[in-house]
Amino acid sequence: MTDLKKKNTLLYNIIFVIVGGALLFFLLNAPEESTARIPYDENHQRFYSMGKKEAEKFCDSCHYQEGDAPLPIDHPPKYRCLFCHKKVEKNGN
Ligand code: HEC
Ligand code: HEC
Structure with missing residues (x-):
């Protein structure tokens, strides 16, 4: 016992x-902090005013294998894009 x-x-x-x-x-x-940041351009600008979870719903619409901006073949597991890909710092502009 x-x-x-x-x-x-x-x-x-x-x-x-x-x-x-x-x-x-x-x-x-x-991954190190060197992971590519989310560009501040017309494709991504709107995500800057969203919460992470909110924004992540849209990433797949362009970043899929046959899409406009496919992920690299050796891309790490991709659940939660914004944990790794941070927004760029906007120095007041
Ligand atoms: C409307 C289409 C579209 C959506 C939605 C989109 N992207 Fe992109 N993304 C692109 C295109 C096109 C490129 C490549 C050209 C560029 O750098 O803008 C790109 C490039 C990138 C890059 C690489 C930048 C570099 O330095 O090479 C990252 C990181 C990225 N996107 C992350 C994201 C994340 C995270 C989301 C979701 C929040 C997202 N994207 C949503 C179209 C999109
Ligand atoms: C576990 C961390 C991690 C997650 C989560 C993640 N990525 Fe990545 N991503 C990376 C790394 C590391 C690279 C390759 C190194 C680099 O260029 O940043 C990369 C590369 C990319 C690239 C190409 C960047 C370039 O310069 O060519 C795009 C676009 C991208 N990721 C988009 C996304 C999207 C969209 C999501 C969510 C669906 C996502 N990533 C989730 C770590 C991550």
Whole structure:
């Protein structure tokens, strides 16, 4: 009985370490700040006044494989565009 409990505790600890390690790995692998920013042009200007989630609904309408501006073949997983592609800073203009 107590043996089984000990085993379970060990199992949970192992799972905890693995999940923690995976998270750390994921965070350390996050793309650098050099990721292309969203241009401030006629195609993208309207997204600057939107929330991230709101804006992301529109990206696919142009950025799909056969579209006007396809993503690179080796593009990383693309759920949440604006986490990686930031808006450009507008210095007051
Ligand atoms: C109306 C069509 C259209 C929509 C909608 C659109 N884009 Fe684009 N996007 C383009 C075109 C065309 C280009 C390539 C020419 C350019 O740089 O403007 C481009 C280029 C880009 C680039 C590359 C800039 C560079 O430096 O090479 C990024 C990043 C980008 N878009 C992100 C986004 C994100 C994120 C969204 C959704 C919020 C989005 N786009 C929505 C048409 C669109
Ligand atoms: C996990 C981070 C991440 C997410 C999420 C992401 N991208 Fe990217 N994207 C990158 C990286 C890294 C590159 C290649 C390096 C670069 O040029 O910025 C790239 C490249 C691009 C390019 C080509 C830029 C160029 O200069 O040629 C476009 C366009 C683009 N992404 C659009 C999008 C759109 C639209 C979405 C959402 C549907 C999206 N990305 C989601 C990281 C991301």
